[in-house]
Amino acid sequence: MSETTATPQQAPGIPAQTPGQGPGVTVPRAYKARRRSPWLATVLIALIAGCGLGFALLLNSAGDRQQVVTIAREVQAGEKITPGDLATAQVAVDGGLKSIRADEQDSVVGRRAAVGLKPGSLLSRSQVTRTALVRQGEQVVPIGLKPGLVHASGLAPGQRVEVVKVAKDGEAELAPGKEKEAPAQESVPARVIKVGDAEEGSGTRVVDVAVLKEDGPKVLSWSATERAALALDVPDGGQ
Known part of the structure; x- marks a missing residue:
């Protein structure tokens, strides 16, 4: 009489088991080994190299900083x-x-300061001078300029100008039947x-100008009666 081996019956709804695998244990796909993309590794290497380069540049620029006035x-x-008036900073x-x-x-x-110096700014050689702006034999006279007489290009200490006597409103008008020569322009x-x-x-801007001492009283009278205007001289060699 031959022997027969009994095969265990698989219960309905239970997946077949592989030898060596415990009952009811399955391996989810999420836990399977994933292969990294080559481009991701390349991007990571590039980022690391970029950070290193930026740090090196930062150190290099820090080494170029100087203590200045x-x-x-x-x-x-x-x-x-x-x-x-002076301080130092590392920049x-x-x-x-x-x-x-x-x-x-x-x-x-x-x-002496060749121009106005503001706190917190760097000092350069072009901003200092050995020459006094007001020289011996000169007087300083204030000129009040209305907005329409202020130069759009701006005025700066040291610039050469002409103080021009101008006619006030209505002063140039002549009475009917009378003739009069126009006065010579004074400057x-x-x-x-x-x-x-x-x-x-008002928008009026006061400009201090240096003139010869003998011209000071005349220019001051023009300024006091609002007859003074400034004409900016063209530097030597200018067009």
Whole structure:
């Protein structure tokens, strides 16, 4: 009589089992090994290299920083520069800017500001001068300029100008039946010393100019009667 091996019956709804696998255990697809894409590895390498390059550039720029002279408090054009007017700061210096190194600070003390110096700004060689803006034999006269007489190109200390006497409104009109020769245009050479801010409301801007001492009273009378205007001279060699 032959022996027969009984095959266990599989219950309905239960998946077939593989030898060596426990009952009811399946491997989800989510846990299967995934292969990384080559392009992802390339992007990661590029990011790491870029960060390293940026860090190297940052270190390099930090190495180019220099200790330079800055302005600690406001200095008007023509005023002498004192040690208290100056400070120092470590900045990345632009090659096109002729800044003054901190160890050269004493070389500018005692010189005059060629232009108005504002706190927090860097000091350059072009902003200092040995020459006084107001020279011996000169007087400083204020000229009040209405908005229509202010140069759009701007005025700056040291610029050469002509103070021109202008007619007031209605002054050039002649009485009927009378003839009169137009007066010769009067002007006086001058140099800008300081340009004030526009007054609130009127917009009038006061400009201090240096003129010869003998011309001072005349120019002052023009200014007091609102007959003075400024004509900007063209620099030598200008078109």
